[in-house]
Each structure stands twice: as C-alpha cells, then as structure tokens.
Amino acid sequence: MMTGRRQGVFMRNDGQLLCRSQIAVAIAVGTLLGYVFAFLFPHGPIQGLGITKANFLVGISCSRNAVPQSYISMSELTHEKLRLAEQGKVHAEKQVVPVLGHEQHKAGPFEFGTVIADEESVNPRLAKILAKVAVRKELIVVLANSKVKDMLEVWFNSIKKVGIPNYLVVALDDETANFCKSKDVPVYKGDPDESIDTIARTGGNRAVSGLKFFILREFLQLGYSVLLSDVDIVYLQNPFDHLYRDSDVESMSDGHNNMTAYGFNDVFHDPAMGWAPTVDTMRIWVYNSGFFYIRPTIPSIELLDRVAARLSRLPSSWDQTVFNEELFFPSHPGHEGLHASKRTMDLYLFMNSKVLFKTVRKDANLRKLKPVVIHVNFHPDKLQRMKAIVEFYVSGRQDALKPFPDGSDW
Ligand SMILES: *[C@@H]1O[C@H](CO)[C@@H](O)[C@H](O)[C@H]1NC(C)=O
Numbered sequence: 001m002m003t004g005r006r007q008g009v010f011m012r013n014d015g016q017l018l019c020r021s022q023i024a025v026a027i028a029v030g031t032l033l034g035y036v037f038a039f040l041f042p043h044g045p046i047q048g049l050g051i052t053k054a055n056f057l058v059g060i061s062c063s064r065n066a067v068p069q070s071y072i073s074m075s076e077l078t079h080e081k082l083r084l085a086e087q088g089k090v091h092a093e094k095q096v097v098p099v100l101g102h103e104q105h106k107a108g109p110f111e112f113g114t115v116i117a118d119e120e121s122v123n124p125r126l127a128k129i130l131a132k133v134a135v136r137k138e139l140i141v142v143l144a145n146s147k148v149k150d151m152l153e154v155w156f157n158s159i160k161k162v163g164i165p166n167y168l169v170v171a172l173d174d175e176t177a178n179f180c181k182s183k184d185v186p187v188y189k190g191d192p193d194e195s196i197d198t199i200a201r202t203g204g205n206r207a208v209s210g211l212k213f214f215i216l217r218e219f220l221q222l223g224y225s226v227l228l229s230d231v232d233i234v235y236l237q238n239p240f241d242h243l244y245r246d247s248d249v250e251s252m253s254d255g256h257n258n259m260t261a262y263g264f265n266d267v268f269h270d271p272a273m274g275w276a277p278t279v280d281t282m283r284i285w286v287y288n289s290g291f292f293y294i295r296p297t298i299p300s301i302e303l304l305d306r307v308a309a310r311l312s313r314l315p316s317s318w319d320q321t322v323f324n325e326e327l328f329f330p331s332h333p334g335h336e337g338l339h340a341s342k343r344t345m346d347l348y349l350f351m352n353s354k355v356l357f358k359t360v361r362k363d364a365n366l367r368k369l370k371p372v373v374i375h376v377n378f379h380p381d382k383l384q385r386m387k388a389i390v391e392f393y394v395s396g397r398q399d400a401l402k403p404f405p406d407g408s409d410w
Contacts, residue, residue, distance in 0.1 A: 122222055125188075126188060126218055129168065130222055132186075135165060135240070137225060138225045138227065139166040139168055139224060140166065140227045140229050141168050141212075141227070142229045142231055143172060143208060143211055143231075144170070144171065144172060146176050149175075151231045152179075152180075155229075155386075156169070158390060161235075164239075170189075171187050171188065171189045209289070209290065210315075213304050213307040213323075214304075214311075217301060220304070221296070224296060225295045227243075228291065228293075228294065229290070230290030230291060232290075233374065233375045234389045236370055236371055237349075239350070244343055245293075246341075247341040247342050248303070248340040249293070249300065249303065249327065249342045250344075250345060251287035251292035251342065252287065252373075254285045260283075261344055261347040263344075264284075266281045266283040267279070286321075286324040287324055288320070291375055299338060299340035302340070303327065306322075310322045350372055351374045353374065353375060356389070357378075357404060357406050371393070376389070379404075379407075381408065385404060388401055388403075
C-alpha cells in the first residue's frame with residue numbers, strides 16, 4: 001500500500017529534477033543566443049525582436065513546483081500535461097499516506113481517489129452543464145439549500161444585474177433546484193450521496209460551508225477554474241475582470257486594512273533576553289473561505305483533498321481555519337506543506353462587511369469607490385444588509401447603510 005504514495009513522491013522529485021535540467025539547458029541556450037544576437041546586432045536590436053533569455057525560458061514545460069502558475073494556463077498542451085500529471089498524482093493519493101510511520105488513510109466517506117481518464121468518467125452530467133455555463137473555462141459557483149433561499153435570490157439578482165453569464169448554483173436540495181429553474185438560474189443538483197446529503201439538507205452555515213471542499217474537486221478535475229462564492233455576497237461588477245490568475249488560489253481577506261490583509265511584521269518582545277529582546281513574527285489575517293478563485297492545478301486539488309480529509313476526520317472544525325492552515329503552514333517535521341501559490345485580493349474591491357461598515361461608509365473618498373463584490377461575512381443580519389448594499393450601490397440611496405451598527409448588537 002505504501003508504494004503508491006512513494007511512487008508519487010518519486011515522480012514529483014523526478015519531475016523537479018527534469019525540470020531543473022530543462023531550465024539549465026534553456027538558460028544555456030538563451031545565453032548562447034544572447035551572445036549570437038549581441039554579436040550580430042551589437043547596438044542591441046534584440047529587444048526590438050522581442051527575443052530575450054526570458055522568452056526562451058517560457059518555452060519549457062516542467063513540474064509546477066518550479067514555475068509560476070500562470071505558466072500552466074498558457075496552452076491546451078500544457079493543460080493536457082497537467083491533467084496527465086494529475087492522474088499520476090491522484091492515483092498515488094488514492095493509496096495510503098504514510099506520515100512518519102503512521103498509516104493515515106484518506107479518511108471518511110468522501111474518497112476522491114478515483115481518477116479518471118476523461119470527462120465522461122469524471123461526471124458527464126456536470127461536464128455538460130459546465131461546457132454550457134462557463135466562459136473561458138471559468139465560472140462562479142455557490143452552494144445553497146432552501147434555508148438561504150432569500151439570500152440566494154438577492155445573490156443571483158445582483159449577478160444578473162451586472163450581466164455575469166457564467167455562474168452556477170449547486171443546489172443541495174430539490175426545493176432550491178426547482179426555485180432556480182423557476183428563475184432561469186443555472187443550477188446543478190449533485191447525484192444523491194447519503195453522506196453529503198444529510199449535511200446538505202439539514203446543515204447549518206458551517207457544515208454547509210465545509211461541503212464546498214468535497215464538491216469542488218470535480219469542477220477542477222474537469223479543467224475549470226472556480227470562483228467559489230458564499231451566498232451572502234452582493235455582486236456590483238464582474239469579478240472576472242479583476243482577477244490576476246497568477247496563483248493557485250486567489251482569495252478575499254478577512255483583514256480590515258492593508259497591513260492585516262496583506263501581511264505585516266508583528267515584533268515580539270522578550271525583555272528577559274537582554275541583548276536580543278525582539279523577534280520578528282509574521283502575521284496576516286486569514287483568507288475568507290467564502291470567496292476564493294481556485295485554478296485547476298495539482299496543488300489546488302491537493303488543497304481541496306487535504307481540507308476535505310481534515311473536515312471528515314473532525315467535522316466540528318471550521319473549514320476556514322483548516323483552509324488557512326493548509327495554505328499557509330510550511331513543511332516541518334511530521335508535515336509536508338502544501339506547495340500552493342496564493343494571492344490576496346484587493347480589500348476594497350473584494351470587500352468584507354467589516355471594511356464596509358466600519359470604514360468605507362464613513363469615509364467620503366472610500367464611499368465613492370465601486371467594489372466588485374461585498375461579502376456580508378461579519379454580520380448576522382445578512383439579508384437586511386445585503387438589501388441595503390444593493391440600495392446604496394445600485395439604487396444610489398445615500399442613507400441606505402445608515403441604520404446599521406458597525407458590528408452586531410450581540
Ligand atoms: C493600501 O495599499 C494600496 C495598494 O498598494 C495603496 O494604493 C494604498 O495607498 C494603501 N493604503 C494605505 C492607507 O496605506
């Protein structure tokens with residue numbers, strides 16, 4: 001059983017080795033060509049020809065560990081390679097994961113090991129829907145059950161108003177599926193799965209929130225990038241016009257200013273140390289697991305699997321905490337870190353409700369900004385605040401946000 005994983009590890013190392021040698025060759029070729037061109041054109045038309053060492057480098061294909069992720073979207077060819085690599089990877093993952101001598105099964109009822117040569121065997125029904133709904137292989141995805149019907153309506157109305165075509169509701173019960181159909185909203189109802197279904201139909205906020213890590217995998221396996229959205233979000237512009245697409249995961253922040261959202265040095269004081277009383281520490285407010293853009297890469301799928309596995313083992317954990325720990329904690333003894341790249345979204349364009357109600361609505365300049373989305377994540381009176389946000393930003397009613405306290409009253 002352990003060999004499967006081992007193979008996976010070796011494959012990855014081989015990939016990296018191969019990649020390094022490929023890069024070395026490319027640098028050598030690039031450098032050589034640089035000399036040739038410098039000889040032929042001593043006054044430097046090389047730039048004019050658009051030929052630089054960097055250009056040569058762009059032609060190499062290798063394991064994602066060594067290249068910026070933007071690389072992978074460059075052509076269908078590399079995409080295909082990724083798919084193949086993923087199969088190898090996932091086959092390996094299907095086996096037992098040895099962690100320092102402990103055999104640790106990929107836990108729980110959600111075993112996503114089976115992979116999957118072509119779209120037909122992943123999920124033909126979903127593949128068909130995605131082919132119809134997605135634009136440039138991207139789409140917004142929300143999970144909803146009938147408990148959040150009113151919010152869902154504000155959610156898709158705001159999306160329709162902006163004119164975003166590529167969005168999909170994953171209905172967790174029939175009532176929601178029928179509601180979406182009646183409103184001409186693209187909807188997908190997964191095949192009945194007992195383990196997921198109970199949570200899906202009866203789960204509260206947090207339980208349902210964790211489900212996305214189980215459900216999204218197929219979307220990624222089919223090669224789609226997903227902008228995962230909670231239902232308590234109002235859309236004011238098309239988010240796909242504001243993504244960078246340079247990372248495995250691009251996420252909204254729970255931070256409330258530049259420092260907290262983008263990271264800062266929090267100096268720790270230990271006066272007893274005399275000569276060396278301080279230690280620099282790094283802090284960043286967590287990513288919001290209710291709004292993130294995830295690209296169909298191996299690290300992304302690995303992230304979903306890790307979070308799903310941990311949530312299966314300990315269902316009471318908060319998916320957002322697990323999501324952040326997996327994204328940010330480095331490798332250390334007993335733990336192999338996730339090699340995923342990440343980007344924090346602009347906190348005024350992808351705005352959380354703390355930023356809106358504590359800062360933006362009171363600041364004459366910030367009030368004039370038009371956010372892309374606003375997520376009512378910090379407040380319990382979600383529906384009322386969502387409606388007020390629409391009033392303020394869409395209908396232009398200047399006092400629409402006034403009645404609400406900064407935080408909640410309880
Ligand atoms: C926050 O960061 C943005 C982007 O780097 C910058 O334009 C802005 O001036 C910063 N705001 C403050 C208050 O430092």
